[in-house]
Amino acid sequence: MKTGTRLMLGLATAAVTALSSVAAFATETLKIGSYPANPPWEYKNEAGEFEGFEVDIINEIASRIDATAEFSGLDFRALFVATASRRVDAVISSLTITNERLEAQSFTQPYFSGALGIGTKDGAGIARVEDLKGKRVGSIATSFPENWLKEREGELGYASYASYDSTANMLTDLRSGRIDAAVNDIVSLRYAFTQPQMSGLTVAAEIPTGDKFAIMMPKGSDKLEAFNDALSEIKTDGTMARLYEKWFGVAPAADSLTLTPLPIPTSGD
Numbered sequence: 001m002k003t004g005t006r007l008m009l010g011l012a013t014a015a016v017t018a019l020s021s022v023a024a025f026a027t028e029t030l031k032i033g034s035y036p037a038n039p040p041w042e043y044k045n046e047a048g049e050f051e052g053f054e055v056d057i058i059n060e061i062a063s064r065i066d067a068t069a070e071f072s073g074l075d076f077r078a079l080f081v082a083t084a085s086r087r088v089d090a091v092i093s094s095l096t097i098t099n100e101r102l103e104a105q106s107f108t109q110p111y112f113s114g115a116l117g118i119g120t121k122d123g124a125g126i127a128r129v130e131d132l133k134g135k136r137v138g139s140i141a142t143s144f145p146e147n148w149l150k151e152r153e154g155e156l157g158y159a160s161y162a163s164y165d166s167t168a169n170m171l172t173d174l175r176s177g178r179i180d181a182a183v184n185d186i187v188s189l190r191y192a193f194t195q196p197q198m199s200g201l202t203v204a205a206e207i208p209t210g211d212k213f214a215i216m217m218p219k220g221s222d223k224l225e226a227f228n229d230a231l232s233e234i235k236t237d238g239t240m241a242r243l244y245e246k247w248f249g250v251a252p253a254a255d256s257l258t259l260t261p262l263p264i265p266t267s268g269d
Contacts, residue, residue, distance in 0.1 A: 034055070040187065111235070121177070138181070
């Protein structure tokens with residue numbers, strides 16, 4: 001074989017190898033854990049595919065860091081195990097940043113300031129937080145609402161508390177009268193109560209909390225900074241506003257943290 005031919009073949013091989021390396025990087029798959037029954041944040045549609053506000057955010061982040069996202073459904077409590085064991089790159093489920101969680105997990109900047117809602121049956125006689133006194137209440141195990149309720153047990157004076165693994169089971173018990181009130185993220189409750197099978201249920205009261213929702217990742221993840229930078233871009237180029245209006249039906253406030261680029265949080269305050 002002539003030297004020139006060998007040289008050309010060598011260069012061609014090197015080029016193919018380089019292109020293959022770029023392609024491999026570009027198609028990196030992000031493993032994303034998600035609680036699959038939390039609309040409009042995330043849920044599985046009839047085709048078994050994940051949809052929702054946070055699903056769209058993750059897909060936007062993936063596209064900006066030359067990756068694709070692969071979603072898997074997990075129980076809410078399993079989300080924390082998955083990040084702690086580093087079996088996933090990130091998890092989503094309207095997760096609140098707290099100081100306790102930051103001890104074992106990392107979070108991106110927040111993109112939503114939440115509030116709790118009190119879900120009841122129509123005519124339950126509950127119209128404010130104080131009306132929970134003497135009532136049977138429930139929420140999702142290990143969630144921010146559960147912690148909020150338990151921290152205020154003496155103050156609220158509710159008769160009993162029930163902890164649930166899924167929103168569906170909690171709302172089934174609410175409809176059947178096993179509990180008098182369900183306390184959860186107000187957006188999720190309002191969305192759930194628009195469904196035909198949830199007729200007769202209502203959000204009786206709103207509880208402003210200022211809790212901040214973000215993407216949770218393994219502690220010190222090497223992808224944390226890239227995720228956070230992508231979120232800042234999404235907030236400033238109009239994408240976040242578009243997704244927010246798509247899923248919540250209204251535009252986010254111009255000065256809200258939904259549209260304000262923020263650093264990686266070091267505390268839950």
